[in-house]
Amino acid sequence: MSEAKPLLQIKGLKMHFPIYKGAFVRREVARVKAVDGLTFDVLEGETLGLVGESGCGKSTTGRAILQLYTPTEGEVIFRGEDLCKLDKATLHSRRKDLQMIFQDPYASLNPRMTVGDIIGEPLKVHKMATGNALLSRVQELMEIVGLDPRFVRRYPHEFSGGQRQRIGIARALTCNPKFIVCDEPISALDVSIQAQIMNLLEDLQREFGLTYLFIAHDLAAVRHISDRIAVMYLGNMVELATGEAMYDRPTHPYTRALISAVPIPDPEIEATRERIVLEGDVPSPLNPPSGCVFHTRCPFAWDRCKKECPQLKESEPGHFVACHLLDEPGREGALPPVDGNTTKQAVSASVDEE
């Protein structure tokens, strides 16, 4: 994992939506800070799970990476090129490599086009195939995602939710992309169908060497499919680690609360499960709290958290956490460091204090 080179580098990504007021002279009165400074890499061939509660900016992040929104600030480097700086024509041709699978399998397909037209359209637009070659590619794709190729002339409303999601996946695969943003691809589906779609996504990843950014709010699903997991809160990334480290040693207080909320299938352990219940609601992204955005709900917050915004720091190799507790292991709520390296730092820090 660690040797894999990054396919996508996101640096200081900010996505602010201005709110205008005034009938004649429009002036900006406020900004919704949907995504406020994200920096992370997506490694080639991995699945990076992006979790967080509704409105924390995970979908916005996915869309900003694909340049469906023009990011306010920051860089999205894909194979050495900053997508935000490309001109329109170049960006259009790069779009083949970066695709998206949508949450709602009903809204994401044009109701007036046949399945064949929906899946084949990218080939037509990018002039990659016409006529019979196009039809056979469409039928091949339909077979890959587990749809009967004979249904090529049917309309989306003739299919079930799971089948429609397969159509959406086939469309995303049409141009042989490298990277796919899966924006909650299973949360609108029946539980029985969810597993099928997850397995399909995993099979496709293996077969075509795809890289996924898997956005979800279902921790169990994310854990199942992801190599690494990133946790977002109010437009910021609070923790990034491998799935295993995230579940065994959740470090950020927010992540700990999230993971403590996942039920355990064993009733005996479940009875002893300690739930951390967060107080209050998520603050408005219109006016996020100063310093650490989580300090209003954090059970361990102190003065520093209100003033200073924590940066992502390595708590152990490959495990990044944005929390001031990392610097002050003696405090209430701080977890014992796992790695020798950080232990030394912690010791020296506490010696300094004395």
Place this chain on the structure above:
Amino acid sequence: MIVNLFKGRTRAFGPLARLGAVVTLGVILVALLAPYIAPYDLNFVDITRQLEPPSSTHWLGTDENGGDVFTHMLHGARVAVLVGLSTVGICSTVGIILGSISGYFGGWVDEIIMRVTEILMAFPGILLAILLIFITQEPSLLAVIGALSVSGWAGYARLVRGQILSERERDYVEAGKAMGYPSRRILFVHILPNIMAPVIVQATFGVAGAILAEASLSFLGLGPQDTSSWGSLLDQGASYFLLTPYLAIFPGIAIMLTVLGINFLGDGLRDMLDTRRSIEAEH
């Protein structure tokens, strides 16, 4: 695209809508065939038989010059259909194009187009038409169509803009952008076919409105002078209303039935084409 529009939508077409469709088709047929089915020539006059009541030789009687009213009525259908269809054709085309630009691209173009439509819609359309015909000093068929089109497109533009504003936020449009489809394609291939239903319904009512407006203009003497229109027949008939009331009543009935029929058809189309109700009801 048009075939696609009706795909999967086989809602019952109610009895009133059927009646409307029959009336509308009948009027169109009469308009097409008027010169062949009319019992007399349009210019025929028999000055010995002026203002006669309906009889076997003149089914709807004769006018003040001795012309056959039935013949004039049939030719009047031509004017009604021509004005109705071409006005709506021009208005909806202009409205769809400007409304699409306005709704899809937004920004200052949107501001300008919308302010213009607001000005046009704040002004009574028929008054504007009278003014325009008065300025051009030429009350012809073309002038009537032109004058009605000048203000008529605004409604279509606003309708299309509103539809596009809601449609462009849908995921399949976003998917198109993610695929790198050009804006032109997203607009014309994806969005427009999905918002055509209300436009078709509005166009149907628009035909009725244009026929009524043409009749009003003709009644005021501002319609085409070289041919018979229902409005001008009504105008002439009104002068003899006490003597021969049927001269005004027959064109009035023709206007009323045609407009009513088209409105019934429009109502039926709205029920049938309403995508939000019929497509999503299946889910």
